[in-house]
Amino acid sequence: REVETSWGASGSVGKKSHKVCRRRGRGGDDSRRPGQPVPRSCTLLSPAAMFSTRKTWDLGHAPCLELWKKDISLDASSLDFLMSDGEDDASFLSLPSLSHRPSLSAELSETSAPSQQLLIQRVTWCWTAANTLQDKVCEFQARLRSEEVSRHLLLQQLQQQSAREKTSVREPPEERPQPPQPPPNGVRVLPPGGKPSDCSRSPEEEQLVTRLQRKVEELEEKLVDQTQEVERLRSELGATDLEKQLELLVVENQRLKQELNSCRSPHCTHSQDAESLRREVSRWESQARQRERRLAELERELLEKSSRVESLHRQLEESTRQLEESTRLQEEARTRQQDAEQELCVRLQECEEELSRQAASPPRVQVVTQTVEVESPESQRALLELQKKSFGLQEQLGLQRALLRELETQLHQSQRTCAQLRTQIMVYEGEMERAQGQLEVEMQNLEEEKNRVIEEAFVRAESEMKAVHENLAGVRMNLLSLHPALRTLTSDYNCLKRQVQEFPFMLEKAISEAKQEICQVISDVSGTNEELLRKYKREMNLRKKCHNELVRLKGNIRVFCRVRPVSQEEQDSADSKTMLSFDSEDDAVLYLCNKGKTMTFDLDKVFAPHATQEEVFQEVQSLVTSCIDGFNVCIFAYGQTGSGKTFTMEGVLDNPGINQRALRLLFSEVTDKLDWDYKISVSMVEIYNEMLRNLLGENPSDKLDIKLNPDGSGQLYVPGLTEFTVQSPEDINRVFELGHMNRATACTNLNEHSSRSHALLIITVTGFNIATGNRTQGKLNLVDLAGSERIGKSGAEGSRLREAQCINKSLSALGDVINALRGKHSHVPFRNSRLTYLLQDSLNGDSKTLMMVQVSPLPGNASESVCSLKFAQRVRSVEFSASSSRKHENSSTSSSPTHDSVELDSPPVTPVPLPISRASSAGSSLSFSSSSRTPSSRRRSQSQLSAGRLKMTA
Numbered sequence: 001r002e003v004e005t006s007w008g009a010s011g012s013v014g015k016k017s018h019k020v021c022r023r024r025g026r027g028g029d030d031s032r033r034p035g036q037p038v039p040r041s042c043t044l045l046s047p048a049a050m051f052s053t054r055k056t057w058d059l060g061h062a063p064c065l066e067l068w069k070k071d072i073s074l075d076a077s078s079l080d081f082l083m084s085d086g087e088d089d090a091s092f093l094s095l096p097s098l099s100h101r102p103s104l105s106a107e108l109s110e111t112s113a114p115s116q117q118l119l120i121q122r123v124t125w126c127w128t129a130a131n132t133l134q135d136k137v138c139e140f141q142a143r144l145r146s147e148e149v150s151r152h153l154l155l156q157q158l159q160q161q162s163a164r165e166k167t168s169v170r171e172p173p174e175e176r177p178q179p180p181q182p183p184p185n186g187v188r189v190l191p192p193g194g195k196p197s198d199c200s201r202s203p204e205e206e207q208l209v210t211r212l213q214r215k216v217e218e219l220e221e222k223l224v225d226q227t228q229e230v231e232r233l234r235s236e237l238g239a240t241d242l243e244k245q246l247e248l249l250v251v252e253n254q255r256l257k258q259e260l261n262s263c264r265s266p267h268c269t270h271s272q273d274a275e276s277l278r279r280e281v282s283r284w285e286s287q288a289r290q291r292e293r294r295l296a297e298l299e300r301e302l303l304e305k306s307s308r309v310e311s312l313h314r315q316l317e318e319s320t321r322q323l324e325e326s327t328r329l330q331e332e333a334r335t336r337q338q339d340a341e342q343e344l345c346v347r348l349q350e351c352e353e354e355l356s357r358q359a360a361s362p363p364r365v366q367v368v369t370q371t372v373e374v375e376s377p378e379s380q381r382a383l384l385e386l387q388k389k390s391f392g393l394q395e396q397l398g399l400q401r402a403l404l405r406e407l408e409t410q411l412h413q414s415q416r417t418c419a420q421l422r423t424q425i426m427v428y429e430g431e432m433e434r435a436q437g438q439l440e441v442e443m444q445n446l447e448e449e450k451n452r453v454i455e456e457a458f459v460r461a462e463s464e465m466k467a468v469h470e471n472l473a474g475v476r477m478n479l480l481s482l483h484p485a486l487r488t489l490t491s492d493y494n495c496l497k498r499q500v501q502e503f504p505f506m507l508e509k510a511i512s513e514a515k516q517e518i519c520q521v522i523s524d525v526s527g528t529n530e531e532l533l534r535k536y537k538r539e540m541n542l543r544k545k546c547h548n549e550l551v552r553l554k555g556n557i558r559v560f561c562r563v564r565p566v567s568q569e570e571q572d573s574a575d576s577k578t579m580l581s582f583d584s585e586d587d588a589v590l591y592l593c594n595k596g597k598t599m600t601f602d603l604d605k606v607f608a609p610h611a612t613q614e615e616v617f618q619e620v621q622s623l624v625t626s627c628i629d630g631f632n633v634c635i636f637a638y639g640q641t642g643s644g645k646t647f648t649m650e651g652v653l654d655n656p657g658i659n660q661r662a663l664r665l666l667f668s669e670v671t672d673k674l675d676w677d678y679k680i681s682v683s684m685v686e687i688y689n690e691m692l693r694n695l696l697g698e699n700p701s702d703k704l705d706i707k708l709n710p711d712g713s714g715q716l717y718v719p720g721l722t723e724f725t726v727q728s729p730e731d732i733n734r735v736f737e738l739g740h741m742n743r744a745t746a747c748t749n750l751n752e753h754s755s756r757s758h759a760l761l762i763i764t765v766t767g768f769n770i771a772t773g774n775r776t777q778g779k780l781n782l783v784d785l786a787g788s789e790r791i792g793k794s795g796a797e798g799s800r801l802r803e804a805q806c807i808n809k810s811l812s813a814l815g816d817v818i819n820a821l822r823g824k825h826s827h828v829p830f831r832n833s834r835l836t837y838l839l840q841d842s843l844n845g846d847s848k849t850l851m852m853v854q855v856s857p858l859p860g861n862a863s864e865s866v867c868s869l870k871f872a873q874r875v876r877s878v879e880f881s882a883s884s885s886r887k888h889e890n891s892s893t894s895s896s897p898t899h900d901s902v903e904l905d906s907p908p909v910t911p912v913p914l915p916i917s918r919a920s921s922a923g924s925s926l927s928f929s930s931s932s933r934t935p936s937s938r939r940r941s942q943s944q945l946s947a948g949r950l951k952m953t954a
């Protein structure tokens with residue numbers, strides 16, 4: 001009830017009331033003694049009472065709600081007040097109950113911007129938190145009260161028991177005085193004098209009483225301890241939770257304030273609307289002020305005009321007064337004049353009468369005069385006097401007449417002036433009337449205008465007010481319609497909040513599941529990958545093995561022969577009949593008919609004249625691609641001048657040869673391999689008269705040198721040699737264009753020069769396997785050798801002879817190297833020429849070599865063709881000498897011409913057969929047997945291959 005009273009009294013602070021109750025309760029605990037009547041305070045409220053109090057809180061007391069409404073519906077500053085730090089507890093704990101929240105929200109929504117809905121949500125949340133807090137506090141208090149009540153009952157029982165015991169140990173109660181009733185607080189009250197009243201008790205009684213008192217004291221101490229313990233527990237539990245809740249609420253309060261500030265910020269749309277409305281109102285106010293000023297001016301003008309009219313009136317009155325004065329003066333003058341006239345008239349009359357009298361008496365006068373004249377001088381004097389008098393009177397009359405005329409003139413003037421003044425007055429009056437009329441009209445106009453303006457302003461203000469009201473109504477409608485949405489949103493928010501709260505666990509669960517799945521998949525994939533990688537490696541090794549085996553079966557050095565077609569000019573000449581024929585069943589046999597003698601040459605492949613560049617390349621491309629696998633490959637075209645070496649290697653513009661095709665093939669091959677990272681670099685070198693020229697360099701006439709790599713790898717390198725990295729097919733075209741151009745600028749006659757120099761295209765393929773980390777490096781040397789015609793036949797001299805000697809030297813050095821390699825000599829004379837020195841790493845060890853022998857089909861070139869073919873066959877025979885015999889048996893050239901024998905057939909200047917002869921003399925291995933390869937030779941080659949694989953690195 002006290003709580004309710006406090007609600008009713010202040011309408012605020014449920015918590016305050018609660019605090020008061022608690023404080024009182026505590027005070028009661030402190031001051032109360034056991035046995036004292038329970039004071040009527042909150043401390044004694046039973047749990048049921050506390051719950052009923054809480055119920056009152058939950059329902060929300062009307063004053064509190066009103067206060068809330070009042071506070072909320074004012075403005076943002078009210079919200080500030082609500083959320084200010086000073087009254088946090090009270091503000092939050094006095095929030096309305098949940099049952100009032102919708103109306104609160106609605107009001108708040110009406111009075112505040114829709115953007116403050118979030119604020120409402122926050123407030124609602126705070127309210128919920130406050131309710132929870134209240135619940136906890138109430139529960140705790142109820143518990144506390146119940147404990148206190150039970151304790152109090154216990155004390156009462158103890159006191160009653162003690163009293164009963166005391167009563168029982170005394171003498172008959174009726175004989176003894178009534179013992180003092182124990183005070184309600186359980187403390188014994190001493191009788192006056194400070195001595196115990198039961199001094200006559202027996203020692204047993206005294207002991208019993210003392211014991212009981214001690215017991216009571218012990219119980220009191222226990223009670224105090226328990227009370228303290230309860231206080232401590234309450235402060236620890238309740239207060240701590242309360243503080244935590246309060247901290248949370250303070251934080252929430254801060255956040256709400258920030259949101260409110262953000263709502264108040266100039267970026268808020270409602271603030272902008274309000275600002276625009278304020279501007280509109282101020283504009284109208286300024287207009288109204290202007291109108292008022294205008295009205296004041298008009299009134300001032302009216303006053304001025306009125307004052308002017310008044311002054312005119314005054315002037316008129318003055319004029320009237322003057323006129324009256326002048327009239328009066330005139331009247332007076334007239335009167336005076338009339339008087340003077342009358343007097344004059346009288347005098348005149350008198351004079352006339354006198355005169356007439358005198359005239360009437362002329363005879364007498366005459367008589368008198370005569371008499372005077374005649375009669376006496378007195379009469380004459382009298383006459384003279386009379387005459388003087390008459391003159392005087394006449395003068396006076398003349399004066400009077402002049403005065404009269406003057407007065408008449410004045411009178412006329414006065415009358416004129418008066419008439420003028422009257423006229424002027426009339427004019428003034430007319431003017432005044434006109435001015436007054438104008439003034440009235442103007443005043444009327446102004447009044448009308450004022451009324452009109454006021455009316456207009458009023459109408460406009462009304463319409464604007466109406467519009468504002470409509471807007472307001474619309475906003476209210478919106479707010480009303482938004483209210484359910486707000487509720488939905490709130491519920492959504494709560495739902496989402498719950499989801500968000502649950503989200504981390506769900507997420508964690510999902511992540512762990514996903515992790516497990518991913519781990520599973522990764523392990524599966526890695527297993528599959530490993531399996532695939534293993535298979536891939538196995539397949540790659542198998543492919544390489546097969547490829548190698550294929551190449552090995554074909555021979556590490558292979559010899560192809562290409563017969564060029566007869567040109568148009570040669571067809572026209574008499575000597576156009578071909579001396580070469582082919583075996584339709586064996587494309588590795590070539591027949592040469594010379595001087596009636598047919599020679600058979602066994603080679604690895606013979607290309608007839610009609611063979612296309614594409615077909616030729618088909619046969620060599622396996623060699624080219626083995627370069628990608630890290631093998632060194634050398635393809636060189638050998639033959640006499642004009643036999644088609646350049647055509648085969650370089651080709652023509654629209655029909656490229658091996659060089660371009662090989663480079664393009666390598667490029668496309670390495671581009672297709674996804675798990676490998678390849679780099680293709682290209683160099684072009686020309687060897688002319690044992691001099692090395694850099695065909696891709698800036699200055700191709702510079703001479704290069706071949707040196708041993710200083711890194712100790714034993715590799716050779718050419719310092720200053722330009723290397724182009726090919727990254728696109730366009731780069732390939734550019735490389736060939738540049739090489740061709742440099743070769744053309746280095747000599748005056750390209751064709752002439754080209755037949756006298758060796759052209760080398762050096763392609764280096766470096767690979768890195770991303771998956772396995774393996775690295776490979778292969779080199780492809782594509783060599784267009786100089787022509788091998790005999791000097792004697794060509795009749796070379798001087799520089800030509802030197803060129804021919806250089807060519808012979810290099811070609812014979814090439815033969816020597818091949819011979820030594822196949823004979824497994826301890827020393828291979830690579831350094832005997834620049835050509836072999838440069839090709840060292842491509843002719844060595846496990847390298848693969850293809851010799852393309854170019855021959856002319858014309859009988860005129862028979863001896864050069866025979867020489868070339870014999871050289872080719874011996875080279876091939878060297879390779880297969882250990883295991884092949886078939887070809888040897890079939891060959892009609894089993895005792896095929898050596899260099900010497902060729903020399904027998906042809907002039908002794910044939911350049912090449914030297915190595916062959918040395919090869920022949922090298923030992924038994926150099927037989928010309930060409931049997932098919934035996935398994936043993938294949939095994940040997942295989943082991944040789946595995947042992948000699950150079951570039952593969954783990």
Ligand SMILES: Nc1ncnc2c1ncn2[C@@H]1O[C@H](COP(=O)(O)OP(=O)(O)OP(=O)(O)O)[C@@H](O)[C@H]1O
Pocket residue numbers: 563564565609639640641642643644645646647648751754755756785786787854
């Ligand atoms: N297979 C072929 N098909 C068509 N024409 C060819 C063929 N082989 C060679 N020729 C033509 O024969 C001529 C001589 O060829 P090429 O210049 O290639 O000979 P070469 O051996 O390189 O001469 P040199 O040693 O002087 O450089 C060229 O005009 C070339 O076009």
